[in-house]
Structure formats: structure tokens, C-alpha cells
Amino acid sequence: MIKTPQLRGLLANYQNILVAEEFESFEREVERLLLHYYDLLAKLAPGQERGRKVHELLHEQELASAHIKTTCQKGCGACCHLEVEITSDDAAILADSVAQGIALDSVRLREMSARERLDKAWAQGAVPSNRCVFLGADNACRNYENRPAVCRKHSVVSPVAECEKVGGNPVPKLMPLAEIILSAAANQVGNNFGALSKMLQLEMDQRLEVVLNTGKIGILTEEIL
Numbered sequence: 001m002i003k004t005p006q007l008r009g010l011l012a013n014y015q016n017i018l019v020a021e022e023f024e025s026f027e028r029e030v031e032r033l034l035l036h037y038y039d040l041l042a043k044l045a046p047g048q049e050r051g052r053k054v055h056e057l058l059h060e061q062e063l064a065s066a067h068i069k070t071t072c073q074k075g076c077g078a079c080c081h082l083e084v085e086i087t088s089d090d091a092a093i094l095a096d097s098v099a100q101g102i103a104l105d106s107v108r109l110r111e112m113s114a115r116e117r118l119d120k121a122w123a124q125g126a127v128p129s130n131r132c133v134f135l136g137a138d139n140a141c142r143n144y145e146n147r148p149a150v151c152r153k154h155s156v157v158s159p160v161a162e163c164e165k166v167g168g169n170p171v172p173k174l175m176p177l178a179e180i181i182l183s184a185a186a187n188q189v190g191n192n193f194g195a196l197s198k199m200l201q202l203e204m205d206q207r208l209e210v211v212l213n214t215g216k217i218g219i220l221t222e223e224i225l
């Protein structure tokens with residue numbers, strides 16, 4: 001199964017510190033848990049239902065690791081200027097929130113969604129053009145309740161300055177089970193993974209296409225007229 005880069009990094013670290021037999025046993029346990037969460041998520045409907053379950057599972061991990069102090073605080077927003085990657089399920093949840101009234105700058109979303117993966121623009125760090133479309137003027141998430149899985153699992157234990165400076169070296173808080181859960185989610189059939197702007201734009205475009213193809217725009221226009 002595909003593993004998140006953080007899970008791959010974790011396995012590589014353990015390979016360095018464990019003897020071969022111990023590492024094999026550790027690797028088998030990771031695979032067992034991956035399969036467990038994969039099967040659990042595979043029973044759920046794609047989109048809201050499966051995405052919300054992932055959020056719930058990640059929240060449990062957050063609570064279980066609450067004793068590890070992080071340096072993250074509301075109003076920082078440094079990681080909301082990175083190429084945040086989300087699943088199709090998360091894109092569906094975000095698109096629903098937009099349909100329900102969370103405002104966003106559609107011109108900026110379209111511009112950001114046109115970027116290639118690892119576009120060099122991201123290397124500029126916390127510049128206005130890299131701001132997530134849901135980041136408020138106070139540098140807090142305007143869509144916190146619906147924030148994607150990656151935003152839920154990411155936090156750091158290093159000084160804030162490491163996140164703020166270009167080329168800094170932030171140290172993420174390790175939540176191994178959260179990495180396994182996210183990997184299990186990314187392996188679900190049809191649950192693609194990509195930049196937030198690209199995935200959200202795609203989801204919104206697909207929804208618009210369905211509306212156009214079913215003629216609902218015409219019905220709405222007649223109602224308004």
C-alpha cells in the first residue's frame with residue numbers, strides 16, 4: 001500500500017535503530033494496522049462519510065498524544081502557506097462547506113489550482129500568493145471545522161521561527177497511527193491525493209458540470225425570473 005512520506009520516514013528511522021528481526025516485526029505490525037484501517041474505511045461511502053470518519057480517527061490520535069506539547073498556536077498560519085495536499089474525500093467536504101456559505105476568493109483558487117505539483121512558487125514561503133484560500137486575515141483557519149485530514153495531523157514541536165523562515169527546519173510532532181490512518185485513506189479506491197486548491201477546484205468544477213448537464217441552471221434561472 002502507498003504510505004505517506006512521513007510514514008515512510010518513520011519506517012526508515014526504525015530500520016536504522018532496530019535489529020533486522022525487530023524491524024521486520026515492526027513493519028508487519030504497520031502493514032496489519034494499514035489493512036485494518038483500510039478495511040474499516042472501505043465500508044464507508046466516499047466523500048463526507050469516509051472523510052469525516054478519517055477526521056474522527058485523527059481526533060482520537062490527537063487526544064491520545066495531547067501530552068506531547070506542540071508550539072502551534074492560533075494565528076500562526078505558517079503551514080497554511082505550504083502546498084497542503086488533501087484527498088478527494090476532503091475536497092468533497094470542503095466543497096460542501098463552500099456551497100453552504102464559506103466564502104473564498106475564486107480567482108485565487110483558480111490561479112493556485114493551475115500550479116504544478118512542487119511548483120517553485122511554494123518555495124517563497126509565507127507570501128500572500130501562497131495563502132490557503134481558507135486562511136483568514138487573522139491568520140486563523142476560516143473553515144476549521146471542515147479542515148482536511150492533513151491539517152488535523154500536522155503540528156510541530158520546534159520553535160515557531162523554524163516554520164516562519166524560508167528554509168527553516170520545523171520538527172513535526174510524530175503520531176505514527178495518524179500516518180497509518182491517512183495512508184489507509186489515501187489508498188481507498190478513487191480517493192485521489194493532491195494540492196488543496198487543485199482538488200477543491202476539480203470537485204467544484206465537477207459539481208458545476210453535473211448541474212449544467214442536468215439542466216438545473218435553467219430551472220433555477222426560470223425560478224429567479
Ligand code: SF4
Nearest residue numbers: 080132134135141151
Ligand atoms: S484548510 Fe485551514 S488549516 Fe488547512 S491549510 Fe487551509 S487555512 Fe490552514
